[in-house]
Amino acid sequence: MIILGVDPGLTRCGVGVIEAGAHSRLSFIHVDVVRSEPEQPQDLRLLTVYNGLAAKMDEFIPDVVSIERVFAQDNRNTVLGTAQAAGMAMLAAAQRGIPVAVHTPSESKTAITGNGKAQKIQVERMVARILNLNTLPKPADAADALAIAICHALRPAGAIQGGEREQHLTAAQRQWAMAAQKAGKSSRVRRAM
Amino acid sequence: MIILGVDPGLTRCGVGVIEAGAHSRLSFIHVDVVRSEPEQPQDLRLLTVYNGLAAKMDEFIPDVVSIERVFAQDNRNTVLGTAQAAGMAMLAAAQRGIPVAVHTPSESKTAITGNGKAQKIQVERMVARILNLNTLPKPADAADALAIAICHALRPAGAIQGGEREQHLTAAQRQWAMAAQKAGKSSRVRRAM
Numbered sequence: 001m002i003i004l005g006v007d008p009g010l011t012r013c014g015v016g017v018i019e020a021g022a023h024s025r026l027s028f029i030h031v032d033v034v035r036s037e038p039e040q041p042q043d044l045r046l047l048t049v050y051n052g053l054a055a056k057m058d059e060f061i062p063d064v065v066s067i068e069r070v071f072a073q074d075n076r077n078t079v080l081g082t083a084q085a086a087g088m089a090m091l092a093a094a095q096r097g098i099p100v101a102v103h104t105p106s107e108s109k110t111a112i113t114g115n116g117k118a119q120k121i122q123v124e125r126m127v128a129r130i131l132n133l134n135t136l137p138k139p140a141d142a143a144d145a146l147a148i149a150i151c152h153a154l155r156p157a158g159a160i161q162g163g164e165r166e167q168h169l170t171a172a173q174r175q176w177a178m179a180a181q182k183a184g185k186s187s188r189v190r191r192a193m
Numbered sequence: 194m195i196i197l198g199v200d201p202g203l204t205r206c207g208v209g210v211i212e213a214g215a216h217s218r219l220s221f222i223h224v225d226v227v228r229s230e231p232e233q234p235q236d237l238r239l240l241t242v243y244n245g246l247a248a249k250m251d252e253f254i255p256d257v258v259s260i261e262r263v264f265a266q267d268n269r270n271t272v273l274g275t276a277q278a279a280g281m282a283m284l285a286a287a288q289r290g291i292p293v294a295v296h297t298p299s300e301s302k303t304a305i306t307g308n309g310k311a312q313k314i315q316v317e318r319m320v321a322r323i324l325n326l327n328t329l330p331k332p333a334d335a336a337d338a339l340a341i342a343i344c345h346a347l348r349p350a351g352a353i354q355g356g357e358r359e360q361h362l363t364a365a366q367r368q369w370a371m372a373a374q375k376a377g378k379s380s381r382v383r384r385a386m
Contacts, residue, residue: 043283043293050284072269079265080276087277088284090236091243100236 004062005149010081014145066152198342203274207338259345
């Protein structure tokens with residue numbers, strides 16, 4: 001199962017792609033940041049972000065797009081642009097019939113480090129360890145995108161966020177999702193070793 | 194000059210189309226509301242709104258899309274969806290090379306009634322009067338979409354909102370825009386009669 005994670009942002013939108021394979025194996029495929037220029041008008045910035053995300057989806061053909069949830073109480077100066085960038089990811093996925101899952105930063109941190117309030121550097125180190133990367137993924141938006149993809153693979157059964165979205169999975173995709181959940185459980189055990 | 198106004202919303206997204214012609218004439222062309230079902234997942238709702246708005250743009254081929262501005266301090270329960278709906282309008286316009294203008298509700302009320310804090314019913318009555326409609330446009334989202342389109346036509350010179358977006362107008366479009374501004378000025382005089 002290919003999972004494309006998105007850390008939404010208008011200036012920098014992180015994209016991380018992983019594969020959740022058999023035997024609890026999570027593999028790194030790709031990481032990048034889609035950028036738009038703050039000097040440009042909002043509509044052209046959104047077009048840039050949309051085109052960038054759509055191109056990634058067409059390149060990696062993910063089975064699911066996992067997006068970090070935006071909260072209304074986030075930074076007032078950027079929250080609307082961030083929500084709109086998340087909207088671009090949702091639209092591009094929906095147009096391609098790719099199911100969308102939304103996970104909170106706290107879920108992501110819990111899935112990866114066991115601590116919902118883990119510091120950024122701790123999450124980055126665990127992302128690198130889980131994906132067998134020799135260096136920490138940079139910039140932070142790229143690491144967060146990988147984290148949100150990993151979170152989707154490792155999410156505990158019975159606590160699926162964006163669960164209603166799973167209804168749009170095909171039977172085969174649902175089986176994949178369940179297999180990935182099981183993989184997530186055992187990989188957490190593995191990581192604890 | 195054809196102006197397509199958008200009152201952004203996820204459940205109900207108002208669309209109003211007017212023509213700003215010669216001799217200060219503003220004519221009603223179309224009004225409608227694009228709806229999405231609250232029960233659906235967010236990504237499919239955004240797809241519905243995007244498809245609805247894109248279809249209106251393809252049908253009426255506006256010279257400019259005028260969108261009501263969303264503020265981060267708006268209703269927390271709906272503000273992110275509203276911002277994302279506005280993003281769908283911006284993306285659909287940008288993909289078609291149509292310039293986007295953003296106007297605040299207060300600008301819209303001032304342009305139409307002379308009072309930035311005018312009540313909804315007063316704005317609706319003036320929208321109907323300006324466009325020679327026999328009945329008030331319903332629902333409120335439809336009236337607001339027409340108001341934001343009218344606002345763009347009537348905006349005062351030197352106080353253009355979303356002014357940087359005008360850079361993307363062609364020379365001919367800029368001439369239209371200037372003509373529409375002049376038209377706006379005299380039509381305000383006319384309405385005061």
